[in-house]
Amino acid sequence: MSSNAEIERRIGNDYQAGFVTNIESDTLAPGLDEDVVRFISAKKGEPEWLTEWRLKAFRAWQEMVEPDWAHVTYPKPDFQALSYYSAPKSMADKPKSLDEVDPELLATYEKLGIPLHEQMALAGVAVDAVFDSVSVATTFREKLAEAGVIFMPISEAVHEHPELVKKYLGSVVPQRDNFYAALNSAVFSDGSFVYIPKGVRCPMELSTYFRINEAKTGQFERTLIVADEGSHVSYLEGCTAPMRDENQLHAAVVELVAMDNAEIKYSTVQNWYPGDKEGKGGIYNFVTKRAVAHTNAKVSWTQVETGSAVTWKYPSCILKGDNSVGEFYSVALTNNFQQADTGTKMVHLGKNTRSTIISKGISAGKSQNAYRGLVRMNPNAEGARNYTQCDSLLIGDQCGAHTFPYIESKHPSAVVEHEATTSTVSDDQLFLCRQRGIDTEKAVSMIVNGFCKEVFKELPMEFAVEAGKLLEVSLEGSVG
Amino acid sequence: MISIKNLHANVEDKQILKGLNLEIGPGEVHAIMGPNGAGKSTLGNVLSGRDGYEVTEGSVVLNGKDILEMEPEERAREGLFLAFQYPVEIPGVSNLEFLKASVDAVRAHQGKDALDSVQFLKLAREKCKAVNLDASFLKRGVNEGFSGGEKKRNELMQMMLLEPELCILDETDSGLDIDALQVVAEGVNAMRDPKRSFIVVTHYQRLLDYIVPDYVHVLANGRIVKSGGKELALELEEKGYGWLENSDNGAA
Ligand SMILES: Nc1ncnc2c1ncn2[C@@H]1O[C@H](COP(=O)(O)OP(=O)(O)OP(=O)(O)O)[C@@H](O)[C@H]1O
Ligand SMILES: [Mg+2]
Numbered sequence: 001m002s003s004n005a006e007i008e009r010r011i012g013n014d015y016q017a018g019f020v021t022n023i024e025s026d027t028l029a030p031g032l033d034e035d036v037v038r039f040i041s042a043k044k045g046e047p048e049w050l051t052e053w054r055l056k057a058f059r060a061w062q063e064m065v066e067p068d069w070a071h072v073t074y075p076k077p078d079f080q081a082l083s084y085y086s087a088p089k090s091m092a093d094k095p096k097s098l099d100e101v102d103p104e105l106l107a108t109y110e111k112l113g114i115p116l117h118e119q120m121a122l123a124g125v126a127v128d129a130v131f132d133s134v135s136v137a138t139t140f141r142e143k144l145a146e147a148g149v150i151f152m153p154i155s156e157a158v159h160e161h162p163e164l165v166k167k168y169l170g171s172v173v174p175q176r177d178n179f180y181a182a183l184n185s186a187v188f189s190d191g192s193f194v195y196i197p198k199g200v201r202c203p204m205e206l207s208t209y210f211r212i213n214e215a216k217t218g219q220f221e222r223t224l225i226v227a228d229e230g231s232h233v234s235y236l237e238g239c240t241a242p243m244r245d246e247n248q249l250h251a252a253v254v255e256l257v258a259m260d261n262a263e264i265k266y267s268t269v270q271n272w273y274p275g276d277k278e279g280k281g282g283i284y285n286f287v288t289k290r291a292v293a294h295t296n297a298k299v300s301w302t303q304v305e306t307g308s309a310v311t312w313k314y315p316s317c318i319l320k321g322d323n324s325v326g327e328f329y330s331v332a333l334t335n336n337f338q339q340a341d342t343g344t345k346m347v348h349l350g351k352n353t354r355s356t357i358i359s360k361g362i363s364a365g366k367s368q369n370a371y372r373g374l375v376r377m378n379p380n381a382e383g384a385r386n387y388t389q390c391d392s393l394l395i396g397d398q399c400g401a402h403t404f405p406y407i408e409s410k411h412p413s414a415v416v417e418h419e420a421t422t423s424t425v426s427d428d429q430l431f432l433c434r435q436r437g438i439d440t441e442k443a444v445s446m447i448v449n450g451f452c453k454e455v456f457k458e459l460p461m462e463f464a465v466e467a468g469k470l471l472e473v474s475l476e477g478s479v480g
Numbered sequence: 481m482i483s484i485k486n487l488h489a490n491v492e493d494k495q496i497l498k499g500l501n502l503e504i505g506p507g508e509v510h511a512i513m514g515p516n517g518a519g520k521s522t523l524g525n526v527l528s529g530r531d532g533y534e535v536t537e538g539s540v541v542l543n544g545k546d547i548l549e550m551e552p553e554e555r556a557r558e559g560l561f562l563a564f565q566y567p568v569e570i571p572g573v574s575n576l577e578f579l580k581a582s583v584d585a586v587r588a589h590q591g592k593d594a595l596d597s598v599q600f601l602k603l604a605r606e607k608c609k610a611v612n613l614d615a616s617f618l619k620r621g622v623n624e625g626f627s628g629g630e631k632k633r634n635e636l637m638q639m640m641l642l643e644p645e646l647c648i649l650d651e652t653d654s655g656l657d658i659d660a661l662q663v664v665a666e667g668v669n670a671m672r673d674p675k676r677s678f679i680v681v682t683h684y685q686r687l688l689d690y691i692v693p694d695y696v697h698v699l700a701n702g703r704i705v706k707s708g709g710k711e712l713a714l715e716l717e718e719k720g721y722g723w724l725e726n727s728d729n730g731a732a
Contacts, residue, residue: 450572
């Protein structure tokens with residue numbers, strides 16, 4: 001057996017978050033029209049303005065066509081065959097505390113390694129747990145409130161902080177921004193809302209854990225983070241879903257606002273179900289993430305993308321204020337039949353704005369992995385700088401890596417640097433490892449981890465270890 | 481130690497080893513010389529189990545165990561070490577991390593606990609010093625950007641760390657400057673032990689002035705065509721290989 005075949009045998013799929021939670025859910029019948037939009041809004045008891053806001057988005061969406069410029073191919077989802085709202089029955093009368101939450105739900109998160117009881121929780125990390133269309137629990141809310149930090153499901157923030165939500169919702173990603181953003185704006189279910197007041201350094205890591213459970217549903221989460229002047233926050237999101245044969249849709253919108261001198265660090269560990277070895281099932285992950293950075297502000301996106309059947313995602317920065325900084329650190333791993341088209345947009349509006357893009361794409365199996373990035377220097381972006389480094393690693397000879405960098409520079413003093421490399425995990429490298437007693441799995445994971453080092457060091461420490469393990473699992477097969 | 485009998489091996493359906501016999505006892509140093517393309521590196525690759533090298537006949541027994549059925553990593557853990565003629569680079573994986581994984585794997589196989597990072601670093605630094613490599617090489621990617629000679633010394637350093645029972649050195653001397661040649665020879669000599677054996681593949685008699693072999697063999701056309709003591713190397717230096725071609729005597 002050639003060692004390529006050997007690698008392929010070993011890098012099967014071992015998705016560990018693939019279980020289903022057996023609970024009764026209130027799931028809306030499949031289909032999408034204005035009544036469904038109204039239903040979701042009513043279910044959440046939303047004020048009139050928000051219902052109208054959703055309807056406006058829905059009407060815009062109806063006029064739009066699904067984009068097809070990404071380097072991915074998949075059967076187009078039938079939007080009328082999906083259910084747009086599903087919530088555990090037990091969540092119907094809003095549990096007041098964790099003791100009232102269905103133990104089955106708590107057990108689900110425990111099994112995923114996210115205990116929601118504060119005394120058992122990872123020290124220093126507050127968690128908002130979103131299950132299908134609703135938030136199940138948010139930990140450490142009181143402790144955060146003492147610092148003036150607001151961290152709650154967006155569905156609650158609509159009621160408790162309507163002025164903030166109204167001001168910022170859609171301010172970074174407008175309703176009609178793109179096909180999936182419009183769909184999300186119409187039917188978004190839950191997600192997290194974060195507000196850090198002026199000058200406050202958020203005392204804990206904030207994180208949201210998204211779980212899709214119910215079959216034939218879509219998850220449309222909406223996250224909004226506002227860091228007021230001079231504040232600082234580090235936020236992490238994680239995602240998993242059961243193994244199901246049909247494809248499921250996840251279309252999220254994330255908006256970040258970093259006011260003057262503020263800093264937001266946003267990390268993602270995306271591990272949606274990728275489908276099986278034959279490419280059956282898996283999540284369609286179509287996400288719009290964008291940040292606006294005001295004067296001297298800094299926004300840093302770090303993502304580790306290992307899951308999903310199809311990923312379409314470009315966390316971006318609008319560097320609006322002078323001296324603002326945008327960063328994008330990405331590891332995207334595809335295996336089997338997974339497809340990823342991911343990257344970033346750095347739009348330099350202000351003077352002396354700076355951006356850094358480090359993208360590491362790993363392709364294995366029969367997968368396709370594309371980096372797509374835009375760096376735009378606008379006419380006022382005097383002295384702006386970008387550095388892009390884009391590396392691809394191929395494992396085996398049946399996968400593909402692609403790079404689509406777009407550079408638009410409208411200011412003569414702006415500097416854009418771009419470097420790209422493609423390498424493979426060679427038979428010779430593996431043989432060197434094995435000759436030294438290191439087995440193939442360990443060797444592949446060591447080589448891949450080495451390749452990703454620059455990105456992992458940007459993750460909060462607790463999660464860097466987890467991300468390394470996740471890569472290992474995503475690459476490993478059933479061979480122990 | 482190792483007993484190689486009637487070994488036939490193919491590479492891409494081409495027969496390269498054609499009935500090779502070699503017996504190596506514990507503590508012995510055997511030098512293998514022979515013309516380019518004779519099959520010397522192939523022998524090292526076959527013994528260490530590299531993919532693509534197909535054994536069609538014969539047997540290889542290491543310390544009483546048939547190793548031909550073992551995976552390369554198992555053979556390594558059983559104490560077989562191959563210092564490569566052309567060591568490959570693994571960018572991004574630090575030499576230290578690589579060495580630790582290697583030593584941990586071998587120790588685990590021997591039922592020993594893994595060394596802690598501090599102990600290991602200390603040990604690795606010692607070995608670097610022994611082969612005259614700066615400790616900064618531990619931080620660099622495996623062989624990444626190393627010069628030819630540095631790569632060879634790095635191989636030797638790994639051999640010292642792993643303390644294997646059978647060391648196969650494939651032209652570890654080629655590309656070394658005179659000082660490095662001595663460093664390598666001293667390293668090998670320091671490792672000579674009644675329980676450890678060496679196969680030293682070389683084209684140059686001069687290495688054998690430093691590492692004095694117990695036996696010298698000539699590998700030509702996939703077989704050992706002549707064996708003798710260290711004086712055979714001198715004879716070869718003088719006469720070349722022409723006079724031996726097609727001769728089939730003297731297999732060890
Ligand atoms: N992977 C391979 N594919 C095709 N032919 C190979 C391969 N490996 C070895 N060979 C062939 O096998 C023969 C023996 O090669 P080998 O490398 O063992 O020679 P060698 O004795 O080590 O020579 P040198 O002294 O030049 O290092 C050569 O003809 C070589 O071309
Ligand atoms: Mg050779």
